[in-house]
Amino acid sequence: MATQNPWRINRDRARSWLVSGGIHAILIAGAVFMLFPFLWMILGSLKTYNEATTAGFFPREWHFENYPEAIVVMNFSKQCAYDAGNPLDIFDKCLLLRYFANTIFIGMVAVLGVLTTGVLAAYAFARLNFPGRDLVFIILLATLMIPGELTLIPNFVLMVQFPTPESVIATAFKLDPDAQIKNWIDTYWALTIPWIATVFSIFLFRQFFKTIPNELFDAAVMDGATHLRFLWSVVLPLSKPALITSALLTFLGSWNALIWPLLVTNSPQMRPIQVGLAQFITEAGTQVQLLMAGATMTIIPIMIMYLILQKWFVEGIASVGIRG
Amino acid sequence: MKKLFVFITMIALIALAACAPAPTPAPTAAPPTAAPAATVAPTQAPAATQPPATAVPAATLPPVATAAPKPAGPTNTPAPTATTVPPGVTAAPGALRVQFWHYLTGASQVVAVQRAVDKFNAANPQYYIVPVVGGNISQLNQKMMAAIQANAVPDMVMGNPGELGQYDDAGVMVDMTSYINGADGLNAAQLAEINQSLYLDKFGNKILGLSFGRSAQLMYYNVDMLAAAGFTKAPETWDDFDKVCAAVTKGDVACYAFVPSASTFASWVWSWGGTYSSADEKKATFDDAAGVATLKWLKNLADKKYGYAPSASFGDQTDFGNGKVAFTYGSSAGLPFYYTAVKGSAKPFKWDVAPMPRGPNGKNNVDLFGPSVGIVKSNAEKQRAAWLFLKYMLTKDQELDWAATTSYFPAPKSSIDAILALNETQAGALNKDFPNILPQYKTAVGFTSTLGMREPNSAAWQGARGIIANMLTAVFTGKSGADFKETDPEKAAKEGVERVNKALSEYGK
Structure with missing residues (x-):
C-alpha cells in the first residue's frame, strides 16, 4: 500500500485553497462591483441634498425622514385616507398606490402575453418544419436592430387609430345611448397590448426548446400526443428557467418603462411608478436624496421577485448561452 | 397555492378595471384653420375679469398685519x-x-x-x-x-x-x-x-x-468669499470679474464653475457688445470681434485655472453651496436649489445674484427664457x-x-x-x-425688468444649442473632437458660426 507524501498533500491542499481563495476573491470583487450602484442609491437616500450630490460615500447623519418625504412628494402631498365603505377608492386618492398597482398590473399582463405568444412562436420555429422558417426567423431577429425610438411614433399613431373593444361593443349593441368609439389613448390597452410579444423572448425560448431531445417528442407522439400536448406536458415543464428568465426581464422592462406611458396616457390615474419618480426632477435641479429614496422603494418588489426566482433565472441565462 | 395566486390576480385585475378613470374622449382632428376669437360671440362675461369662486381661496396678498404662518x-x-x-x-x-x-x-x-x-x-x-x-x-x-x-x-x-x-x-x-x-x-x-x-x-x-x-440666466456669487478677498459687490465688468478670480482662486476653491450652455454664451456675447444672431434670426453672427473676445476670455479662465467643469449634472450648484466656487451661471428657477445647497453646507454663507458683467463695448444683461x-x-x-x-x-x-x-x-x-x-x-x-x-x-426681478434680453425665437435655433455647447467645451478644455474641431477662440468662433448656419439652413429640409 503506497503511502502518500504528507508534504505533497499539504502542498496540494494549499494550492487548492489558494485557487479557491483567488476565485472567491474575484467573485467577491465582482459582487461588490455589482452591488456598488445599489449601495450608492441606498446610502444616497439617507443623505442630505448636499451630501447626496457630492462625492462622500457614507452620510454624516442618517436621514430616514427622506423616505416619508419622498412618499409625500410622489403623492403630490395628498393624504391617502382609507375609506372602509369604499376601499377601492384609495387607488384614486393615493396616487402612489395607484402608480404601484398600475405598474404591477401592466407588468403582469405583459408577462402573461409574452409567455403565451413567445412560447407558441418559439415552438413553431424550434420544432415545426414549414417553408421559409429560418428566413422568417432571421427577419424577426433583424427587427431587434431597430431602435425603439424609431417605432414610438408609428406605434402611437396606431394607438390613436385603434378603437377600444368595450367602446365598439357598447356602440354596436347600443349598451349606452351616449356611447361613442374611443381610441386606445389613456387606456390599459395602450399600456399593455403593444408589449405582449417580444422578439427577444421568442429567440430565448427557441434556443431553449432546441435543446430538448427529439426522442422525447417521438415518445410523446407514440403515446398519441399532439404538438400542443407535447408543448404543454413536456416542453414547458422542462423550460422553466427560460420562462422565468423571460418573465423577469419582461416584468423588469415594464417596471422601468417611462417614455411609452408618458406618450399614451394623460391622466395621472393611468400612469406607472416611473412617472412618480420623475417628480423629483425639474429643469433647474434634482432632489437627489429623495429621488434615491423613491428609487429604493420602487425596486423593492423587483428585488424580492429576483431573490425568489434567481435559481431559475441564472439557469435560464446560462442554458441559452446569453451573457449580460 | 396556484389557485390562490390566480384568485389574487383576478381580484387585482377587477380592482384596477374598476378604478380606471372615465375614458377621455378621443382627441379630435384639428380643423385646418382657426376662427379668430374676437368673432365668437361671448356667451358669458370674460372669465379673467371674474373673481375666483369663493370656494377656492384666491392668492390675494395678505395685509402686513395679518398673522400669517411663520x-x-x-x-x-x-x-x-x-x-x-x-x-x-x-x-x-x-x-x-x-x-x-x-x-x-x-x-x-x-x-x-x-x-x-x-x-x-x-x-x-x-x-x-x-x-x-x-x-x-x-x-x-x-x-x-x-x-x-x-x-x-x-x-x-x-x-x-x-x-x-x-x-x-x-x-x-x-x-x-x-x-x-x-x-x-x-x-x-x-x-x-x-x-x-x-x-x-x-x-x-x-x-x-x-x-x-x-426664468433668467443669473450670475450666482458667494458674497462672503468676495468680501474676504476685498470686494464689496458683484463685478460689473469682465475686468473686475478677472480681478476677483485672481483673488479668490486658491487650493480647491475655483472662481467659476463652467457649464457649457448656449444661453450663457448668448448673454456673454451681448455683454461683450456682440449680436449673437442676425436681426432676422437666419444667421449666427458670433464670429465678430465680440464673439471672439468672449471665447478668448473663456480660454483665459481655463488657462489661468480660474474655471473648472463640474463632473455631475447640477454639480455647480452643489460646489457653490459647499463654498468651492465663487461664481456660477444658472437659471433663476434654481434659486431654491442654491438656497438648499448653501444652507446644507458645513459653513453656510451669504450669497446673491447679479446680471452678467460687461466688456468695454457691451452692456450688463440677463437672458430670459x-x-x-x-x-x-x-x-x-x-x-x-x-x-x-x-x-x-x-x-x-x-x-x-x-x-x-x-x-x-x-x-x-x-x-x-x-x-x-x-x-x-x-x-x-x-x-x-x-x-x-x-x-x-x-x-433678480429688479434688474431683470430693465436688463432682460432674449435669444432667437425661431425653431431652427433649437438645433444650434448643442453646437454652441460643443464649441464652448472645445475652447474651454482645449480638446477637439468629432463634434467640434477648433479650440483656438478665433477659429472656433468661425467654425461655430459655420456649423450653426448650416444647421439653420438645413432646418426643415
Missing part, C-alpha cells in the same frame, strides 16, 4: 413640497374640456398648475381645463411630435419659443394676435404692462406663445377657452402664486411691483418656502 425653517429639500392641493373642481355638466400639456414635472410645480386650473375652472364652469404632465421638456416635445403625426394634439401646449415655432411649422399652432387684440383680449393698459419682446413669442407677424413666467404656452388649433370655442385661461394666468393674484411656487418672473409690471413690495410674512403666506429665496429673487 415661514418654516430650512428643509432638507430644495423645492416646496408640503403644499396641500386644493380639492379638484369637478367638471360641470356639459363643460367644454380643454387639454393643457405642460412639462413642469416637479411635484410642487404640478400642484401649482392644478391649483391655477382649479381656480379658473371654478370661475368658468362652462370650461374645464385638464392639465396633463407630458414629462420633461424633451419628453413633452416627443409626445407633441407624435401627437401631431397622429392628429391627436391637445388644445394648449407649453414649450420653449423654439418648440412652439417647431409645432407651428407642422401647422398646428394658433396665431394669438387676434385673441390678444380681440374683445376678450388685453386692453392697452394691460398690454403696456408687459414687456412684449420678452414675454410674447413673435414669429414674423404671428404671436405663437405667451409666457406668464420666465423658459416656458411659454401656445394655443393649438382645435375649434373656436376651445381656442377661446384656452386664451381666457392664459389671460387668467396673467392676473396679479395668479402671477404672485405662480412666482412664489416656481420662482419664475411674472410678466405684468404690476405683478413685478407687487413682488418687490412683498415682505417676508407676505411671501410666506404665498408659499412657506418662498421667504428663503426672497432677497435673491427680488434682486
Whole structure:
C-alpha cells in the first residue's frame, strides 16, 4: 500500500485553497462591483441634498425622514385616507398606490402575453418544419436592430387609430345611448397590448426548446400526443428557467418603462411608478436624496421577485448561452 | 397555492378595471384653420375679469398685519413640497374640456398648475381645463411630435419659443394676435404692462406663445468669499470679474464653475457688445470681434485655472453651496436649489445674484427664457377657452402664486411691483418656502425688468444649442473632437458660426 507524501498533500491542499481563495476573491470583487450602484442609491437616500450630490460615500447623519418625504412628494402631498365603505377608492386618492398597482398590473399582463405568444412562436420555429422558417426567423431577429425610438411614433399613431373593444361593443349593441368609439389613448390597452410579444423572448425560448431531445417528442407522439400536448406536458415543464428568465426581464422592462406611458396616457390615474419618480426632477435641479429614496422603494418588489426566482433565472441565462 | 395566486390576480385585475378613470374622449382632428376669437360671440362675461369662486381661496396678498404662518425653517429639500392641493373642481355638466400639456414635472410645480386650473375652472364652469404632465421638456416635445403625426394634439401646449415655432411649422399652432387684440383680449393698459419682446413669442407677424413666467440666466456669487478677498459687490465688468478670480482662486476653491450652455454664451456675447444672431434670426453672427473676445476670455479662465467643469449634472450648484466656487451661471428657477445647497453646507454663507458683467463695448444683461404656452388649433370655442385661461394666468393674484411656487418672473409690471413690495410674512403666506429665496429673487426681478434680453425665437435655433455647447467645451478644455474641431477662440468662433448656419439652413429640409 503506497503511502502518500504528507508534504505533497499539504502542498496540494494549499494550492487548492489558494485557487479557491483567488476565485472567491474575484467573485467577491465582482459582487461588490455589482452591488456598488445599489449601495450608492441606498446610502444616497439617507443623505442630505448636499451630501447626496457630492462625492462622500457614507452620510454624516442618517436621514430616514427622506423616505416619508419622498412618499409625500410622489403623492403630490395628498393624504391617502382609507375609506372602509369604499376601499377601492384609495387607488384614486393615493396616487402612489395607484402608480404601484398600475405598474404591477401592466407588468403582469405583459408577462402573461409574452409567455403565451413567445412560447407558441418559439415552438413553431424550434420544432415545426414549414417553408421559409429560418428566413422568417432571421427577419424577426433583424427587427431587434431597430431602435425603439424609431417605432414610438408609428406605434402611437396606431394607438390613436385603434378603437377600444368595450367602446365598439357598447356602440354596436347600443349598451349606452351616449356611447361613442374611443381610441386606445389613456387606456390599459395602450399600456399593455403593444408589449405582449417580444422578439427577444421568442429567440430565448427557441434556443431553449432546441435543446430538448427529439426522442422525447417521438415518445410523446407514440403515446398519441399532439404538438400542443407535447408543448404543454413536456416542453414547458422542462423550460422553466427560460420562462422565468423571460418573465423577469419582461416584468423588469415594464417596471422601468417611462417614455411609452408618458406618450399614451394623460391622466395621472393611468400612469406607472416611473412617472412618480420623475417628480423629483425639474429643469433647474434634482432632489437627489429623495429621488434615491423613491428609487429604493420602487425596486423593492423587483428585488424580492429576483431573490425568489434567481435559481431559475441564472439557469435560464446560462442554458441559452446569453451573457449580460 | 396556484389557485390562490390566480384568485389574487383576478381580484387585482377587477380592482384596477374598476378604478380606471372615465375614458377621455378621443382627441379630435384639428380643423385646418382657426376662427379668430374676437368673432365668437361671448356667451358669458370674460372669465379673467371674474373673481375666483369663493370656494377656492384666491392668492390675494395678505395685509402686513395679518398673522400669517411663520415661514418654516430650512428643509432638507430644495423645492416646496408640503403644499396641500386644493380639492379638484369637478367638471360641470356639459363643460367644454380643454387639454393643457405642460412639462413642469416637479411635484410642487404640478400642484401649482392644478391649483391655477382649479381656480379658473371654478370661475368658468362652462370650461374645464385638464392639465396633463407630458414629462420633461424633451419628453413633452416627443409626445407633441407624435401627437401631431397622429392628429391627436391637445388644445394648449407649453414649450420653449423654439418648440412652439417647431409645432407651428407642422401647422398646428394658433396665431394669438387676434385673441390678444380681440374683445376678450388685453386692453392697452394691460398690454403696456408687459414687456412684449420678452414675454410674447413673435414669429414674423404671428404671436405663437405667451409666457406668464420666465426664468433668467443669473450670475450666482458667494458674497462672503468676495468680501474676504476685498470686494464689496458683484463685478460689473469682465475686468473686475478677472480681478476677483485672481483673488479668490486658491487650493480647491475655483472662481467659476463652467457649464457649457448656449444661453450663457448668448448673454456673454451681448455683454461683450456682440449680436449673437442676425436681426432676422437666419444667421449666427458670433464670429465678430465680440464673439471672439468672449471665447478668448473663456480660454483665459481655463488657462489661468480660474474655471473648472463640474463632473455631475447640477454639480455647480452643489460646489457653490459647499463654498468651492465663487461664481456660477444658472437659471433663476434654481434659486431654491442654491438656497438648499448653501444652507446644507458645513459653513453656510451669504450669497446673491447679479446680471452678467460687461466688456468695454457691451452692456450688463440677463437672458430670459423658459416656458411659454401656445394655443393649438382645435375649434373656436376651445381656442377661446384656452386664451381666457392664459389671460387668467396673467392676473396679479395668479402671477404672485405662480412666482412664489416656481420662482419664475411674472410678466405684468404690476405683478413685478407687487413682488418687490412683498415682505417676508407676505411671501410666506404665498408659499412657506418662498421667504428663503426672497432677497435673491427680488434682486433678480429688479434688474431683470430693465436688463432682460432674449435669444432667437425661431425653431431652427433649437438645433444650434448643442453646437454652441460643443464649441464652448472645445475652447474651454482645449480638446477637439468629432463634434467640434477648433479650440483656438478665433477659429472656433468661425467654425461655430459655420456649423450653426448650416444647421439653420438645413432646418426643415
